[in-house]
Amino acid sequence: MSKQIQIDNLQRKYPFPRELSSAMRACAQTALKRAAAEEGEIYISMIGPRQIRMVNAEYRQIDAVTDVLSFPQIEWENALPGQLTSLSQPPERNLDTGRIMLGDILICMERAHEQAEQYGHSLKRELCFLTVHGVLHLLGYDHVTSEGEKEMNALCESVLEENGVFRTV
16 A cells, blocks of 8 residues: 655755655645545645746746645545545545545645745754645645635644654754
8 A cells, every 4th residue: 555645855055855855745644534535645745946936837827936836636625624424525535545636736845845944943854844834735724715724724723743853953
């Protein structure tokens, strides 16, 4: 059976040690568990600024580098975020693994390095935050409203704390 959370390093500028991948995977699994979506399957790709800018321009019509992009496979319209049972149609499953295909997350490694320095915390914390943020988008959460932003940020912080990932350097 394939991994529930696949992380691929597709950039070459920055090293991507196994402990970062393990921490990101643990945080993603905690977020899935909180949403009772442990059977979900996620693909995370670490990419460079040129690639994420191209994808951002194509899919969001924003010609700029961003830190994380999420591409949900589930249509959450008229459903409660994170509640797979509230979907009007059953989610699609991977025929090989039987897992629900939640979607893809792209993280810009260069931007993560810059933001970790800017915010004064570790790269691990930044990558774990971006991972959880992306997972929450795959689960139907958004930050279009201030209420949604508060809910997402609180969930992110709670998942990070549960995994021992704090704002310290």
